[in-house]
Amino acid sequence: MKKFKGLFLIVSIILLLAACDGGSKQASSEETFTLKYNSAFPPSIEEWHAKAKATEEFVRLVEERSNGRVKIDIFYSNQLAGQVESLDALAKGTIDLQNITPTAWGDKIPEGSFTALPYWNINEEHSLYIMRETEIGKQYEEAMENYGVKVLSYWPGSATGLMSNKPIKNVSDLKGLTMNLTSDLMADFYKQTGIGVATIPYAEQYEALLRGTLDGIQFPFYSLEDYKLAEVVDYITKPATISPALGVVAMSQKTMDKLPEDLQKIIIDTALEMENEGLAGSKKLTEEAYIYAQENDIEIINMTKVAYEEIRELHKETTWANFAKKSDGAKKMVDLLDEETEKWKKENPGMAEEFENSFGK
The missing domain is CATH 3.40.190.170 (Bacterial extracellular solute-binding protein, family 7)
Structure with missing residues (x-):
């Protein structure tokens, strides 16, 4: 009989603990x-x-x-x-x-x-x-x-792309322009292309472009309207430098x-x-920026494929190379980019064709 009482006590304790545990999970789920x-x-x-x-x-x-x-x-x-x-x-x-x-x-x-x-x-x-x-x-x-x-x-x-008060159709057009340096990674690119360096806060870019302290900037195209930059630039260049x-x-x-x-x-x-x-x-915001540019007499320059490849290659040799020095991970990212981009193009022929058709003649 004592054995049965002991067994009953053990079972009761187990059931009680199970009930308490179930209650705590329920309470936790309501936290x-x-x-x-x-x-x-x-x-x-x-x-x-x-x-x-x-x-x-x-x-x-x-x-x-x-x-x-x-x-x-x-x-x-x-x-x-x-x-x-x-x-x-x-x-x-x-x-x-x-x-x-x-x-x-x-x-x-x-x-x-x-x-x-x-x-x-x-x-x-x-x-x-x-x-x-x-x-x-x-x-x-x-x-x-x-x-x-x-x-x-x-x-x-x-x-985000190039906006300027002088037309930028290729690398040679950058020579002699004064532009805002937003990253040390791009210092070598500026040096090789002959760009004059300025370091001006974003909030002061409008005034700098108005006074001619800056000839161009790299900034979101929607800022033509949002920051009224359409009043102080005459050109934007496509493809955008960062899209998006x-x-x-x-x-x-x-x-x-x-x-x-x-x-x-x-x-x-x-x-x-x-x-x-x-x-x-994001696509809508970019498209609205291009429409706003046209409505406000901003000339949209479409680089040729040759000009695009030239400026991109120079960035690879300078800006990208400087980034790759930052860490082993950064180097791996740069090393893989073109390979992965070509893979994406093959898997998305429609968008790849649209990009190719965006270049000027």
Whole structure:
């Protein structure tokens, strides 16, 4: 009889522990999390912009799909941490998410400067292919992970290219122009082409172009309207030097590890969905910039294929080569780019043909 009583007691204890464990899992599944999202940018103007998809729409959907278990507070214009400091803040978990350009952290994660290399990309689809489906993107994401930061998504921010008050049709047209030097990686390119160097804050570029202190800049084409640069430049040159520029949304790995798996999946899946939805907005923003240029008497110069290949090759010998010296990962990214681009062209003949047809005669 004592044996039966002992057995009954053991079974009762096991059932009690199981019940308690089940209760704790249930309670855990109802736990809520409030995350801090620091953005280097101001609030989005249009909801169809890729940045809006990566920021406001992403936040709305995560809160909705998690049934309110994840709440995300957005802090614009680096309110919580400065552009440079935000990387360490993210790695430490002081902030949970950050929207920024990969180049902003180039000193600590040099692989991020890859996205600023002139003529590395062709269009939005090609850009995401390189960053998502090749070893090039893996090199960058591994460097981020080693710092304690996880890449959630990329967002395309429209075309960035040459804008000037003198026509730039080829490399020789650059000689004697004074242009803003935005990266030390390009110093050798400026030297070889005979470009005069200036270092002027973005906010002062309008005045510098107006007064002739600058002859040209490399800047987003949509700034012709947004920053009224159509008033002080007469030409833009295609193909764009970066088409498109990329932003990145990253998350603290410490924060990610604290979340239940179902919430991690919601965040990751939603970020990827917003990444893909951003393609159309980026293309639209670029196209609207070209229309605005034509309406405001800005001449659009289409480089010939020969001129494009010449300027790209010179950048490979200078800007790209300087980037490759930054790290083993950076060198690998440069070494693989042309091979992966040719592979993408073969798999996407329609877009490859569209790019070839964009050159001038």
